[in-house]
Structures are given as C-alpha cells and as structure tokens.
Amino acid sequence: MSSPETASRRALNRDRVLRAAVALADDVGIEALSMRTLAERLGVVPMALYKHVANKEQLLDGMVEVIVAEIEPPAAGADWKDAVRQRILAARRSLLRHRWASQVIESRTHASPVVLDHMESLIATFRAGGFSIDLTHHVMHALGTRMWGFTQEVFPTPAPPADPDARAAMFEQFAARYPRIIEMATAGAHEEESTVGGGCDDQFEFEFALDLLLDGFERLHEQGWTSFRAG
C-alpha cells in the first residue's frame, strides 16, 4: 500500500477517457454525461480530462469515432446493392448498441477519419458498381443519416393519463379528431393497443425504406439517369 492509486486511476489517456465516456453514456444516458460525472467515474478531478480532450465537443467527436470503428466491414465479392445494404445494416447494429449515438452523430459539425472512411467506402461501392459520379452524389444525399443505419422516427405519442376512465375518454376524443392515425396505429398493433403507434418493428421499417431507396437507385442507374436531363 505504498500508493493509494487504483487501476482506474492509473494511465489516464485519450482512449481510456473515450471508452469510459461511451460506457457512462450507455449506463446513464447521454443527457447525464457531463465532464464532471465522467471525471468522477474515472476517479479524477474534472479538469484532468482537459489534458486529453480539448473540450466537450471533442469528447463527443471521439465517442463517435469509437462507435463507428466497431462497424463490421461487408463480406467481399458482393454486388454494389448487397454491399451497400450490408454495410448500412452493420452500421445499424453498431449504433443500436448505443442508443444515444444517433443523436450525437447528428449533432457533429466535423467529420473524424473513421466517419470519412465509412463514407469513402460507400461511395467506392457505388462507383465500382458502375454508378456515375453524378448519380453517386445524389444517392449519397438521399441516404443521408440512413448511411449510419438510423433515421429519426416521428411518431410521438401524447402522454396517457394514469386513471383508466380518463384514459378511455382521452382515447375517444383522440379517435374523433385523428381517426386515420388511430386506424393505422391499431391495425398493426397486436399486443399493445393502448399506446398509439406502439408495437412497430423498427428493423422492418428501416429495411423497408432502405430497400425502396436501393431499388430506386438501381432503376435510375439502369436508365443512365443524370441530373442534367432531369433537373
């Protein structure tokens, strides 16, 4: 016991800071991740972190790097459509392991090398598949954040009252004003009829839209589409 240092206090470096930040965000959520809570978990004073990341923005940049580096590369030998599909679904698997990640990726203003690697790889796949530079450009835009395996779903639900009578009354009022939403929400929900929009299969919806886009890309590619003719 010549030193009070534990393993968690030794050898603080950028990598250890980033991994601890990812683990902390996984545990307590991104909104509870602060320079102070992170320092506490590392057994260190807040200012010690600033020797390894310039500020909180750089910390978040680094956290994205860690996650994107986890994306498995697609199997070799697939055609462009399969390769793109596989890479995007692999990104999705990585991102789904960290529920806060999509929000952080969307908030980044600068790309780190791993992020650019992912984009470069997708572009190269389209080009290898014979896509023109022009079509590749628009197709990458059309993917948008979907290239990371996520898109923001916009089906927020009003908070249901705890009291059953009040809940029933609210449902009736809701159904009167929004009959189409109710019709759609209840048609798909087999187990949970109480929550509007509940019971959706996110993975299915993601692949539905992705395949719709990929099929559209294929069609334009086969037709020799250019923005000059269309725009």
Added chain:
Amino acid sequence: MSSPETASRRALNRDRVLRAAVALADDVGIEALSMRTLAERLGVVPMALYKHVANKEQLLDGMVEVIVAEIEPPAAGADWKDAVRQRILAARRSLLRHRWASQVIESRTHASPVVLDHMESLIATFRAGGFSIDLTHHVMHALGTRMWGFTQEVFPTPAPPADPDARAAMFEQFAARYPRIIEMATAGAHEEESTVGGGCDDQFEFEFALDLLLDGFERLHEQGWTSFRAG
C-alpha cells in the same frame, strides 16, 4: 407616465411567450435561447415565464406548434402523390424560415395537436388515394422526419486551416486517403472547390430523395403490396 410599463411588459401570456421565443431563436440561435435570455427580452424576471409554460420542454413544444401552424395546406383536387408532395414541400418552406426548427422537432417526445393534424392529413391523403392501411403505415415510417420537409444531411467537413500552404497540404493528404469523396465533391462544385461537399443544392437533393420514395410508394401501391407477402 403614471406607470413604468411599456407595451412589451403588458399582457404576458402563453402566445406572446411562444412568439417571443421563436423570434429570439431566429435571432440568436437555439443554443442561446434560455429561460433567462427569453425573460430578459420580454422585460420580465425568469420566473414570470413559469406561469405560462410549465418548463423549458413545454416551451420548445409550443415553439414547434407555432411553426407547424404556419404550414400552408395543399391545394384541393390534387391526386395523392401531388398532395403529399405539396404538403411536405410546404412544411419544408415553413421549417426553412427557422433554421433551428428541425433539431427541436427531432427532440420532441410528445406530439402537440398541430403536429398530429399534419400526420392525420398525410395519412388521410394516402388512404383517399386507395392505399391500404398496411402500406400507409410503412410509407409513413419511410417518410420519417421527411414529412416535415427536412432530413439531416451528413456531409460534415474538416475545418480547413487558415494558412494557404497548410490548406493545400491538407487537401493533398485528404485526396490521397479519400479519393472518392474528393472526386464526388469537386465534380458538383462549380464555384467553391475549396470546401469539400460545398455547393450542394439542398432543395434539389431533398426533392430527389422525396420523389424516389414517392415513385416507390406508387409502384408498391399499384402492385397491391402487403407486408404479409413480403415480410
């Protein structure tokens, strides 16, 4: 001068609070909008706001309401495809007037009535066009935040150094590692070759992806697609 009150201090109410918040966010950006800065602009102490909105989350909810209420309804008599397209592009025009709006919409956990009205209207349009409940459901998911006229573009650029020599060196290094990104970025940019990905026409890219999806929807609809057969 019997009273020191100015027009800006009289008759504080929810509507005036929300409109002031929207104007303030337009002026100084959403990150500089705080309960304190908003109170100051209204000539009032921070706590005065809490009589009109329960907390900051509710303030943001209300700001979304104000903006969504501005969306022009589509002209009557259009077919489903035109009506959906028009409504989404109208939403885009409203959202573009407030550059912070997309970020705030994505962060909402509860839908306000005006938000539900917009969704109800889109769903009703698909149904009136003969779409099955099933297909309508998936199609709404595929639109995602695009139903609000925006999608997050993911083409962040590394910050270019101020020094011209350093910038040239960085560009060369970048081009060596990311040749496809450079190829694509420079092909489309006519005026600004210095910034990677600069010179993109966001409106064109938005409509490109939207039309690709709408064409896909149309094709599935004509084929009588159901998730039971496909899934």
Added chain:
DNA sequence: ACCTGAACACCGTTCAAGT
C-alpha cells in the same frame, strides 16, 4: 508532463414572499 482547487459565468427550477 500531468493533475488539482478555486473560481467564473452560466443553466433550469424550487420556494416563499410580495402586489
């Protein structure tokens, strides 16, 4: 070279008090 302690200028929100 790396970590610390105290301080600064902010937040959102509470509570009890004023008018």
Added chain:
DNA sequence: ACCTGAACACCGTTCAAGT
C-alpha cells in the same frame, strides 16, 4: 392572479498552482 428575489444544485471552462 400574476410577478419577484433569493437560493439550490447543477453546467463547461479559465487560471494559477501544485507534484
């Protein structure tokens, strides 16, 4: 009924100082 003032428990980040 509506607004105020002071306080609480947080933030990210600075600076000068320690080892």
